[in-house]
Amino acid sequence: MSWLLAVVAGCRPSASVEQTLPVANLQTYRTVALRVKSTAFASQGHAMYLETAVINHLQQRCKFDQVGRASGAPADVLLDLNITNVARGGDGWVSNSSQASIDTLLVVSDGLNGELLGTARIRGKSSGMMLNNAPPESEAIEVVAKTVADVLAKSGCSGPRIARAEPTPETPVEPPPVTPGEPSVVPPDESRRAEAEAINEDGKVKLRGADIPGAIAAFQQANALLPDARYQFNVCLALEAQERWADAITACRAARSLHPQPKLVEKIDRRLELLQQHR
Structure with missing residues (x-):
């Protein structure tokens, strides 16, 4: 028995x-x-x-x-x-x-x-x-x-509801000063913004539909067209969904280097903390 x-x-x-x-x-x-x-x-x-x-x-x-x-x-x-x-x-x-x-x-x-x-x-x-x-x-x-x-x-859905902060207008983040002798930072070509945004949105649709390879390719394409911390952060998220932890960490660190807005900096740093648990 x-x-x-x-x-x-x-x-x-x-x-x-x-x-x-x-x-x-x-x-x-x-x-x-x-x-x-x-x-x-x-x-x-x-x-x-x-x-x-x-x-x-x-x-x-x-x-x-x-x-x-x-x-x-x-x-x-x-x-x-x-x-x-x-x-x-x-x-x-x-x-x-x-x-x-x-x-x-x-x-x-x-x-x-x-x-x-x-x-x-x-x-x-x-x-x-x-x-x-x-x-x-x-x-x-x-x-x-x-x-x-x-x-x-675990993300707080079981706790009491609290007021959501009103979104504040994003302000341009100034790149760090260039050290004499180093090449200057070339500003992004904003004429490509609409195309890059469309590709980034297509990547979101693919990820939500479980097409992870397609999402990664779209986010990488958007970031190659117009380097942006938001696009690169999405690369990190898609790699995470594929359980490629080391690659996701590398992608998040790359997003951190693209002078993101303060709110995105917080998200990237939190993501990196969590990804480190999978190493």
């Missing part, structure tokens, strides 16, 4: 998370819009179930004033959750057709200015035991939904 209890105790649903949240103080956000999509084959039904489960867990765990599906109405924070893979059988030596795993990519964005806040790769795994004849994917989905709420709770 003891061996049976040990087996049952080991058959528990679980989740693994690769992420660098918290990335912002979510206490300043009051409304949340959620978009769940699937890039995995034949899992649209799973996406609908996951969307409902995430909303339920966020309503229970967090203290946002409103949590709902993205419907076009503005929200303080936007959550894009993509199902990237669904599998059966487990990943151990013994295959178990009753065990399911679901891989997802969570991308968190500021709903007001569209800036990226962070990412999390979450894998939900079922217990491997059939429960009430329900498909094991349902249990794995519940694990992912609970983990999304847990991740956001």
